[in-house]
Amino acid sequence: MFTTKLLTRAAAAALFLGLSWFAFQTPAFTQTPAAPELTISKVAEDLYEIEGDGGNVAVLITSEGVILVDDKYERDHDQIAAKIRSVTTLPVKYIFTTHYHSDHSGGNAKYLPTADVISTVNARNGILGHKQSNEQPGMAPARLVFNKEMSVFLGGKEVRALHLGRGHTDGDALIYFPGLKTLHTGDLMANTSPLIDYNGGGSVVEWTKTLDEALKLDIDRVIPGHGKVTDKMGLLAYRNTVETLRNQVTAQIRAGKTQLQIAQFMTDQYKWAPESLNQLWSVPGMMKELK
Ligand SMILES: [Zn+2]
Numbered sequence: 001m002f003t004t005k006l007l008t009r010a011a012a013a014a015l016f017l018g019l020s021w022f023a024f025q026t027p028a029f030t031q032t033p034a035a036p037e038l039t040i041s042k043v044a045e046d047l048y049e050i051e052g053d054g055g056n057v058a059v060l061i062t063s064e065g066v067i068l069v070d071d072k073y074e075r076d077h078d079q080i081a082a083k084i085r086s087v088t089t090l091p092v093k094y095i096f097t098t099h100y101h102s103d104h105s106g107g108n109a110k111y112l113p114t115a116d117v118i119s120t121v122n123a124r125n126g127i128l129g130h131k132q133s134n135e136q137p138g139m140a141p142a143r144l145v146f147n148k149e150m151s152v153f154l155g156g157k158e159v160r161a162l163h164l165g166r167g168h169t170d171g172d173a174l175i176y177f178p179g180l181k182t183l184h185t186g187d188l189m190a191n192t193s194p195l196i197d198y199n200g201g202g203s204v205v206e207w208t209k210t211l212d213e214a215l216k217l218d219i220d221r222v223i224p225g226h227g228k229v230t231d232k233m234g235l236l237a238y239r240n241t242v243e244t245l246r247n248q249v250t251a252q253i254r255a256g257k258t259q260l261q262i263a264q265f266m267t268d269q270y271k272w273a274p275e276s277l278n279q280l281w282s283v284p285g286m287m288k289e290l291k
Pocket of ligand 1: 099104168
């Protein structure tokens, strides 16, 4: 009896580890021992973007230092530092993080001794509350927080962070460079279809409203959380994809489809692989939010 119980426990633990392992196996969160090679490219005057591994990092150079948007995983820190050194000798002074996920805020701990990390209140709470099921160990929250809006002025340039509502999480910040008419969206625009983190307060209903507010900004250029730099039309197209997805899933749920059937529909229509984070995080929440 005792042995059987132990075996059951061992089996449960193995199953849990197996599921955790699966959760890592999606493109946006792929974890490998060595950090993949990163690339840096110029986006606008004094603005660069670092791609690869985690979320896209924006690098703004001012005469008084560097402002970053997001800092990927902790393991990417040295490569990010090297890429920044390839374009400026000035130190990083501020890091705006777009949300609490490890592939965007995982480098915070490395920067906190020498720079100020800024996020929304909810993004800080997401890290403190360990709301990400597959979070990187040693996550550190921002030291400076805001609710709706906050700007940093450095070297005559402004970087403005805006929380315009829920979407990917309940603490998404959009980072706007007014002088360059450029917007970093965090994961409010990422990859080809939305990942709705319901455990982190995300909402597919609010997502389009949040992007509608963002689209009111004067924007020439858009840096998504993952994927290639685009423009305002690219952001509008993404917003419309979110709306189409939501309308399709709403119709399916109201026609009586089960969660399993919705999961299959998402695989067929949006390439949401079984056991992907999209399936694990977004489908159960959509069943509740869209019924
Ligand atoms: Zn994310």
